[in-house]
Amino acid sequence: MSRTPFPSPAVPLPESGGGAALALEGALLGHSGGPAPVGPLDLRVAPGEVLAVVGPSGCGKTTLLRTLAGLLPPLGGRVLCDGEPVRGPGGDRALVFQHDALLPWRTVRGNVELPLAVRGVDRAGRRRAADGWLERMGLAGHAARWPHGLSGGQRQRVQLARALAGRPRAVLMDEPFGALDAHTRTGMQDLLVEILRGTGATVVFVTHDVDEAVHLGDRIALLPSGGVLDVPRPRDRAAAGDPATRALRRRVLDSL
Structure with a gap:
């Protein structure tokens, strides 16, 4: 089985606050006895980075988050937080769901x-x-x-x-705004951006909305292909019409 590469950022992202460094090294993701596992995956998320993850339904996006959270052990390879193996849930990682679970x-x-x-x-x-x-x-x-x-x-x-x-030093978000109307969704995106400026937390943000991924992410990871794309102007609403942003959006859409 070939390994799916997730390259590190071309230019190192600044470390801010106390964001955690997350990594998957040759990790096979899935449930024992379940469908075919996803991977092997190599993924590194820099401290303070916002990594958006997109892909079709059933490609392993939620499984990726649950594995990083320590709720689901990998079937192979390693999952690391700040260089140490993830052996279960911890207060340094918080999981945010689409349905609020209050x-x-x-x-x-x-x-x-x-x-x-x-x-x-x-x-x-x-x-x-x-x-x-x-x-x-x-x-x-x-x-x-x-x-x-x-x-x-x-x-x-x-x-x-x-x-x-x-x-938490890492926030793992599973389509948290997917059930909201367009106006509320935009407001929640802006609120998240404002809050993240003051926390320095690392964020892995799963979404099925390409525009949301292009707006929020420093990089976009594409499942199941394993490609990673840099976002030219992350979290800048004015960048939506830029040729580079439009080209990125087309590349993400073409990958789905």
Whole structure:
């Protein structure tokens, strides 16, 4: 079986904050006894990089995230975080889903406090941190509400606040805005960009939306082919009409 290459960035990305370095070395991804595994894959994600991942349904995008999160062991090869083997889930990596997975029996504040409680942060510290993140998400007035009373966009903001409250060094996002309408989706993309400026976290962002990948990613990884493309002007709305951006978009579409 030939190995699928994921080259490192042509120009090293700046290390920011405490972003984690993620790597797959000859990794076979899948479930034991399940369909044919994906790979072997070689992938390196630089600290602080936003790597967008695109590909058709069933090509292994979610499996890739679950493997990086430590929820699914590789069938072969190695998965590394900062050079150390990933042997299971850890607080340094947070997973964000398309469906928010908020706990319905906890308030908005209670959901955001959850990773802090797991880490043993005292009650006052949890509340202070949760309220700070809710304010950054524009949800300061919703702390005492229950998840079922929120809109889809509000629920996703709560999920993002919960993921970031634990100060992860890598955020693994599985089509988190896929169920939102176009206007809300654009707002969530802009909010994510604003939040990432202050965290320095490494992000692996799975999406089926080519325009979203071209906007958010520093690079775009194409599954299952294994190609990786540099984004000329990441996270710049004004770049959408540039010839280089249009050419990149066509290349990504042609790969699907």
